[in-house]
Amino acid sequence: MKFNILIVDDERNIRDGLATALKMDGYDTVTAATGREAVAIIQKDVVDLVISDLRMPEMSGHELLQHVVRQYPGIPVIILTGHGTIETAVQSMHEGAYDFVTKPVNLDRLSLLVRRALSNRELALQHRAMQEELEKQRGFKDIIGKSPLMRRVYDVVQQVAPTRASVLVTGESGVGKELIANAIHASSPRKDKPLIRVHCAALSESLLESELFGHEKGAFTGAAGRKRGRFELANGGTIFLDEIGEINPAVQIKILRVLQEKTFERVGGEETLEVDVRIIAATNRDLKKEIENGTFREDLFYRLNVVNIHVPPLRDRKEDIPLLVSAFMQDFSEENGKRVEGIDPRARAALYSYPWPGNIRELRNSIESAVVMSKDSVIQLEDLPPSITEADDADLIRIPLGSSMEDAERRIIESTLLANKGNKSKTAEILGIGRKTLHRKVQEYQIEA
Numbered sequence: 001m002k003f004n005i006l007i008v009d010d011e012r013n014i015r016d017g018l019a020t021a022l023k024m025d026g027y028d029t030v031t032a033a034t035g036r037e038a039v040a041i042i043q044k045d046v047v048d049l050v051i052s053d054l055r056m057p058e059m060s061g062h063e064l065l066q067h068v069v070r071q072y073p074g075i076p077v078i079i080l081t082g083h084g085t086i087e088t089a090v091q092s093m094h095e096g097a098y099d100f101v102t103k104p105v106n107l108d109r110l111s112l113l114v115r116r117a118l119s120n121r122e123l124a125l126q127h128r129a130m131q132e133e134l135e136k137q138r139g140f141k142d143i144i145g146k147s148p149l150m151r152r153v154y155d156v157v158q159q160v161a162p163t164r165a166s167v168l169v170t171g172e173s174g175v176g177k178e179l180i181a182n183a184i185h186a187s188s189p190r191k192d193k194p195l196i197r198v199h200c201a202a203l204s205e206s207l208l209e210s211e212l213f214g215h216e217k218g219a220f221t222g223a224a225g226r227k228r229g230r231f232e233l234a235n236g237g238t239i240f241l242d243e244i245g246e247i248n249p250a251v252q253i254k255i256l257r258v259l260q261e262k263t264f265e266r267v268g269g270e271e272t273l274e275v276d277v278r279i280i281a282a283t284n285r286d287l288k289k290e291i292e293n294g295t296f297r298e299d300l301f302y303r304l305n306v307v308n309i310h311v312p313p314l315r316d317r318k319e320d321i322p323l324l325v326s327a328f329m330q331d332f333s334e335e336n337g338k339r340v341e342g343i344d345p346r347a348r349a350a351l352y353s354y355p356w357p358g359n360i361r362e363l364r365n366s367i368e369s370a371v372v373m374s375k376d377s378v379i380q381l382e383d384l385p386p387s388i389t390e391a392d393d394a395d396l397i398r399i400p401l402g403s404s405m406e407d408a409e410r411r412i413i414e415s416t417l418l419a420n421k422g423n424k425s426k427t428a429e430i431l432g433i434g435r436k437t438l439h440r441k442v443q444e445y446q447i448e449a
């Protein structure tokens with residue numbers, strides 16, 4: 001680690017002399033002539049250690065020490081002190097200084113102290129990095145997948161989580177958009193406050209508005225009492241608006257206002273309420289198209305889409321399939337009191353070649369059904385849902401046992417022609433025969449091309 005040391009002294013000779021000596025020891029240095037200047041530097045620069053004189057005009061070394069100890073507890077402070085003031089130096093150690101050095105400075109002693117203080121700092125920084133890494137894994141604990149595409153998603157999650165920025169999570173149905181929203185919340189400073197999910201497509205237009213913003217007594221038929229909305233309940237936390245593409249224009253305007261002004265009124269209410277809520281929205285629709293069609297507000301889109309996280313479909317990250325399959329196999333074995341631990345190579349191949357239009361949700365359901373269907377501890381091809389095995393058959397040519405050579409040849413030609421939409425040159429090339437031969441065989445077998 002390359003460390004940066006801040007040297008604070010009102011005497012220029014001392015500042016510069018120490019800076020030169022410490023640079024020779026391989027450190028970066030910055031200097032400040034006053035405590036105030038030092039505070040400004042710590043605020044905007046990366047500082048790993050402060051060496052400060054005690055007696056300075058404006059802000060004393062004591063005050064600077066107190067500031068650093070309180071605001072930046074990880075940064076050690078070494079105090080420089082004149083001969084007559086050793087008592088004050090000892091006092092500073094009580095206040096949290098790492099150590100002190102008397103003037104004129106013995107450079108060897110200073111160099112030793114600096115090295116020791118910084119090696120402690122390095123350990124502390126590494127410890128913190130490990131904590132953060134652990135935290136990251138904990139926040140993403142339910143998300144399985146190590147493919148490069150998913151790793152990129154995790155990086156963005158990691159980056160946006162500590163901020164308040166609105167996030168729009170896009171991707172096909174079943175790719176795990178909700179899990180991503182959970183991970184953002186769980187890794188954010190709001191993690192101890194609620195994460196409230198609203199499934200926008202599941203509610204009728206009028207219900208959605210009162211669900212989100214609440215209503216006053218008698219606001220509409222059936223509104224017997226006053227009700228708090230989800231935005232109020234999520235105060236201090238996060239709201240996850242799933243299927244945001246489904247919401248009507250009236251609700252779109254109200255959400256836009258919450259984003260811009262943090263305020264809204266309950267349905268049928270006069271009072272303006274203020275909330276501090278972070279918004280994460282998700283959609284499997286192309287909102288740009290909805291904007292063109294006039295069904296989604298462009299201003300709302302830009303407010304929601306401050307950061308976009310696109311979760312890739314499973315077919316683009318097939319390398320995640322084995323991990324997902326084994327995790328689901330374990331979950332559903334436990335749930336069904338079975339011990340299904342393996343998967344037959346043919347079944348594995350089928351899972352791998354299937355395009356998974358329903359993504360991870362479909363894979364999860366398929367493994368659940370296969371675990372239930374399996375007769376022993378290994379999942380066989382027959383245990384998988386027909387939608388998967390039949391789709392797999394599309395790539396295969398089935399030739400029943402007992403077929404003659406002629407019969408087999410006819411089926412091969414027929415299927416290859418079909419797969420290539422009747423293109424004879426391509427079919428001949430794939431089969432490794434001349435076009436003329438193919439033509440003759442098509443006539444001979446009376447294949448309809």
Ligand SMILES: Nc1ncnc2c1ncn2[C@@H]1O[C@H](COP(=O)(O)OP(=O)(O)OP(=O)(O)O)[C@@H](O)[C@H]1O
Nearest residue numbers: 142143144145173174175176177178179284360361
């Ligand atoms: N990476 C993953 N690891 C483990 N389970 C996953 C993963 N991604 C999705 N799932 C599981 O798949 C199912 C669907 O995920 P989720 O509801 O988050 O998808 P979605 O993209 O929000 O779908 P929709 O658009 O239909 O609401 C859930 O059961 C979820 O737990």
